Amino acid sequence: MANEPLPEKMTAIAITEPGGPLVLKPEKRDVPTPGAGEILIKVRAAGVNRPDVLQRKGAYPPPKGASDLPGLEAAGEVVALGDGARRWRIGDPVTALTPGGGYAEYVVVHESNALPIPHGITFTEAAAIPETFFTVWHNVFQRGGLRQGETFLVHGGSSGIGTTAIQLASAFGAYVLTTAGSAEKCAACLELGADRAINYRDEDFVRVAKEATDGKGVDVILDMVGGDYVDRNYHAAAMDARIVQIATLGGASATADYSRLMVKRITHTGSTLRPRSVEFKGEIAAELEAKVWPLLANRRIAPVMDMIFPLREAWRAHERMEEGDHIGKIVLDVA
Structure with a gap:
């Protein structure tokens, strides 16, 4: 199946300077292009994690080659394939661990770091799974x-x-x-x-x-x-x-x-996860799919959801996390 026509620009949440939650602001960015072995995901939801807060404060820079945008997990549909990417097809719903860039309408990940969304799991729930x-x-x-x-x-x-x-x-x-x-x-x-x-x-x-x-x-x-x-x-x-x-x-x-x-x-x-290699994360993904995904599919376990905020209000999600009252995951609705 051919890659679908894509917009040139997307809305993303950028860290305009190190600081408090209000430094998170929407801006227009180029839609990224998947490289060899990578896929482009149209993001429907993105998870919010403590490392995002540290990055916003300037204390956790992204690894070399990663997007400067925050966001270590996202769920959505595959809309483009890079050279040699064969596991997924256009339109497949996936959830993925990302090295950065999840707070956006599109994100690129290596195909091995994406997983199928278990049956009955929503996009917002799926976005709360990978990082944890x-x-x-x-x-x-x-x-x-x-x-x-x-x-x-x-x-x-x-x-x-x-x-x-x-x-x-x-x-x-x-x-x-x-x-x-x-x-x-x-x-x-x-x-x-x-x-x-x-x-x-x-x-x-x-x-x-x-x-x-x-x-x-x-x-x-x-x-x-x-x-x-x-x-x-x-x-x-x-x-x-x-x-x-x-x-x-x-x-x-x-x-x-x-x-x-x-x-x-x-x-x-x-250990820290973000700097590890694509291959290493792919090995974890394979074990999760074999041993844990069946538990998600039959609802023996499920992501615990706290609050969902619109993408443009990512700053509110960060406030919620720093208040410390949340139980479970905070997620951004991107769709």
Whole structure:
């Protein structure tokens, strides 16, 4: 099928200068052209993520060769194919992990970093899937090696990452603990499948983790806080535990008792997803399609939706994220 005629210009949300949410402004940009192995997606919805906020503030520049526009995930229809792109056809509905550029009417991605939209999932739901599902799958199951029957603790359980991690860990047979900052957020985590939700304002997660595991500690911890949580994670960890760091919202420096890391044989690792290669992300996509997509198709798991904003009001979406009251994913409606 031939590529359809496309407009020369599109509306995109640009970061006009580092700063607060109001620096996000719509402007006209050229519609990008897919290169070898790439596809062009007409965006129907785009996910909003914490790295977008950091990029807006000037603290998380895009990798070399990536769009300067924010937006790490998008869902829509394939409207053009680059040379050698063979997996998709024009008109196919897809959701994709992007290196940037999702806050726009069109975005280019490598064909291997796109996935089919599961049956019954809307475009806005589909746009809420890639960033968190790729991140959780790699860090919890690949790096963390979480197995059926193990105990798992995720901090920030009501976030997009947290709601995804709770559902996936529970679906694959782990005992799930999580922290959250209010009774409402803890209740939401329990509804998603957490076995124990810890309000960190009222309870010590180390004590609760020890009690919940009969003193053994937790096998895998997914942490996006850092700071003083590092030493507390070491206290909460079991022998041969794996701790995976994916952000440092509580501070990038910490004082910790590293003898505990040695005595317990803890593996403390971490990663960032955006700079990784197209091939690496394609491998994660293939595993997700084989192991997780069937769970989405039958609604055993689903993206948790917080609020949806029009593309031109991306600044409001960023305000919502920075207020910290959201439960689940914030999405931009582009259609």
